[in-house]
Amino acid sequence: MSGDRGGEDALVRAIRALTARAGAATGVSVGIGDDCAVLEPRAGAALLATTDLLLEDVHFRRRWAEPADIGWKALAVNLSDIAAMGGRPRWALVALACPEDTTAEEIAAFYEGALALARPHDVAVVGGDTSASPAGWLVNVTLLGESVGAPRLRSTAQPGDTLAVTGALGRSAAGLAVLERETAPAGVKAAQLADVTAAHLRPRPRVEEGAWLGAAGGVTAMMDVSDGVGIDLARLLGESAAGGRIDVERLPVDDATRAVAAALGADPIAWATGGGEDYELLLACEPAAFERLQRGLADRFGTALTAIGEVTAGTSVSWWSRGREVAVARGFEHFAGRPAASGAGA
Amino acid sequence: MSGDRGGEDALVRAIRALTARAGAATGVSVGIGDDCAVLEPRAGAALLATTDLLLEDVHFRRRWAEPADIGWKALAVNLSDIAAMGGRPRWALVALACPEDTTAEEIAAFYEGALALARPHDVAVVGGDTSASPAGWLVNVTLLGESVGAPRLRSTAQPGDTLAVTGALGRSAAGLAVLERETAPAGVKAAQLADVTAAHLRPRPRVEEGAWLGAAGGVTAMMDVSDGVGIDLARLLGESAAGGRIDVERLPVDDATRAVAAALGADPIAWATGGGEDYELLLACEPAAFERLQRGLADRFGTALTAIGEVTAGTSVSWWSRGREVAVARGFEHFAGRPAASGAGA
Numbered sequence A, B: 001m002s003g004d005r006g007g008e009d010a011l012v013r014a015i016r017a018l019t020a021r022a023g024a025a026t027g028v029s030v031g032i033g034d035d036c037a038v039l040e041p042r043a044g045a046a047l048l049a050t051t052d053l054l055l056e057d058v059h060f061r062r063r064w065a066e067p068a069d070i071g072w073k074a075l076a077v078n079l080s081d082i083a084a085m086g087g088r089p090r091w092a093l094v095a096l097a098c099p100e101d102t103t104a105e106e107i108a109a110f111y112e113g114a115l116a117l118a119r120p121h122d123v124a125v126v127g128g129d130t131s132a133s134p135a136g137w138l139v140n141v142t143l144l145g146e147s148v149g150a151p152r153l154r155s156t157a158q159p160g161d162t163l164a165v166t167g168a169l170g171r172s173a174a175g176l177a178v179l180e181r182e183t184a185p186a187g188v189k190a191a192q193l194a195d196v197t198a199a200h201l202r203p204r205p206r207v208e209e210g211a212w213l214g215a216a217g218g219v220t221a222m223m224d225v226s227d228g229v230g231i232d233l234a235r236l237l238g239e240s241a242a243g244g245r246i247d248v249e250r251l252p253v254d255d256a257t258r259a260v261a262a263a264l265g266a267d268p269i270a271w272a273t274g275g276g277e278d279y280e281l282l283l284a285c286e287p288a289a290f291e292r293l294q295r296g297l298a299d300r301f302g303t304a305l306t307a308i309g310e311v312t313a314g315t316s317v318s319w320w321s322r323g324r325e326v327a328v329a330r331g332f333e334h335f336a337g338r339p340a341a342s343g344a345g346a
Helices: A005-020 A067-084 A104-121 A171-179 A190-201 A207-216 A229-239 A255-264 A268-274 A287-301 B005-020 B067-084 B104-121 B171-179 B190-201 B207-216 B229-239 B255-264 B268-274 B287-301
Strands: A028-030 A037-039 A046-055 A088-098 A124-132 A138-147 A162-166 A219-224 A243-247 A281-285 A305-312 A317-321 A324-326 B028-030 B037-039 B046-055 B088-098 B124-132 B138-147 B162-166 B219-224 B243-247 B281-285 B305-312 B317-321 B324-326
Touching: A005 A104, A005 A124, A037 A088, A037 A124, A046 A067, A046 B088, A046 B124, A046 B138, A067 A088, A067 A104, A067 A138, A067 A190, A067 A207, A067 A219, A088 A104, A088 B046, A088 B138, A104 A124, A124 B046, A138 B046, A138 B088, A138 B138, A162 A287, A171 A190, A171 A255, A171 A268, A190 A255, A207 A219, A207 A281, A207 A287, A219 A229, A229 A243, A229 A268, A229 A281, A229 A317, A255 A268, A281 A287, A287 A305, B005 B104, B005 B124, B037 B088, B037 B124, B046 B067, B067 B088, B067 B104, B067 B138, B067 B190, B067 B207, B067 B219, B088 B104, B104 B124, B162 B287, B171 B190, B171 B255, B171 B268, B190 B255, B207 B219, B207 B281, B207 B287, B219 B229, B229 B243, B229 B268, B229 B281, B229 B317, B255 B268, B281 B287, B287 B305
Parallel strands: A088 A124, A243 A317, B088 B124, B243 B317
Antiparallel strands: A028 A037, A037 B046, A046 A138, A046 B037, A088 A138, A162 A281, A162 A305, A219 A281, A243 A305, A317 A324, B028 B037, B046 B138, B088 B138, B162 B281, B162 B305, B219 B281, B243 B305, B317 B324
16 A cells, blocks of 8 residues: 555655765754664753644645745744754754655655755755655655754743744735735735745745844744734744733735735735744843844844833733724734734634 | 643643653653753663654544554654664653644643553653644654663674564554454454554554663674564665575564454565564674573563564575575565565665
């Protein structure tokens, strides 16, 4: 029941060659080709582990996602999880299933896409699995990383902390809206279209920023924004048994996202809170540390850090715009003006 | 694009409760619920990592595999990989996608199935991912383990070594043949049918045996039998740049497998070499060590170890029956009497 086994061995050899070319990885005694990878953790470091599944027609469409995009993104979403703990990514296991008629070139392109993001972060692909799929492409990446200091958790935000987010939000949702259309929206600059579609297809997780923030001091809690800050903030505050007050006007939304939203008659704030897949870092920090962290990210990485609200006592999470409490649930409900539907753990 | 997010959070809470009930796991600082699991490797141990994908209608059918069976088997195939290195399993990450109409009870049963096998081996489920699937159930388990001594590899068999296998072969293929039929084969005892179907649905990986063999001395190479000893032996010998000579008559095939084969007019030897999914251990050992290893496995675990041939110089792998060389390729080609088609790396 496992398809063409001779072909499977040939595929394993090809993947092994491809991943070996990525350079001599540190901390790898045995890579692809045995029953397990054999790895050498750093003494005293905590081991971080995360896994994510990407499915065709759930997380991407082959109409607009090339194999290299799928490989890139499958690694990116896991890198973002390691970054969110303040850790360093080290080793990836990549399991791929694709239809019988997938070519060797498409499979190689998938791995090249993953390796294009793995290489600059010194991540080695050390294992995997391959299978025929009866229904489209599916990928599972497990990423292992290390944290020399204590990892940053979701559950340790304190009332009074400043809530802040890196980069800009809603870019991925804007890109998805463009990709899902038959034709490009009129009146948006080509560079802006390219920018937001790349944000969706090939997100750049905040790997260096996360490692720096984890060690910089003053960050009390951190997570990545994968499902939208609307739900992710509720998760962070829920795990911390705290509440929060967020100023919708301060959510960072860039010009490209606003231009695409204007062209499509969409709400960029709804994309920012509910769109998800931005892979920015969401953090709570001591108020006195905020400016230092903001300056550090700007100076070292050219990355913005924006304060969007504060952690409060209790468990109520409220979103405010122009002095009124507004509702954000899963997706942002367009300044509905009714009582906020979201709350910790909801 | 990620389905019912409120439902997803509820599911994560349910899984967290389920896995937490499994008891306080050692070496887990942070389990399910944050961006990553935070784990504490033992100082000086090598870290082992393996991942396997199980897909509906490729690796199992829902007609005969219950959610608990799927959970059990997804963990079992990975436990077998850790055992094959002579390591100890420690931490599992379980990613599950299933159709929108899957009930909470079915998902809980899946995790209970995995935990029923995890618990006795002190394996903690520390992370995962959940998604809706447009096409059936699919599971990816990544298992992490540790090896205090040097892990047993595929690539280190030496000419003159004895080739041996634990337990019996072909049981899983016999079980699959029964499960795939509309009606049970006539003339086979109910206990034998139950035995072989359990071997397919809920294989018992050789976890304790593998850890013992890894430390016992005299084992020069080891792997698990997942695709059938026909292809897996060629892989072990290929990685070792060696050949082998195997006596087909000595392959261990039990009475239940023979009874089912007789009832179905099938060849039990073809099941033994080509059926796969037996999750027995295949090893090369110093000839002088064989009897000690055999006795050790029998005394400690009641597990058989059978010598099936020897490692030879060169790269030719030959299979012999009643003094004649016979062909085994992917599946065993029924004593065809023509020159062996398989070879190292083929």
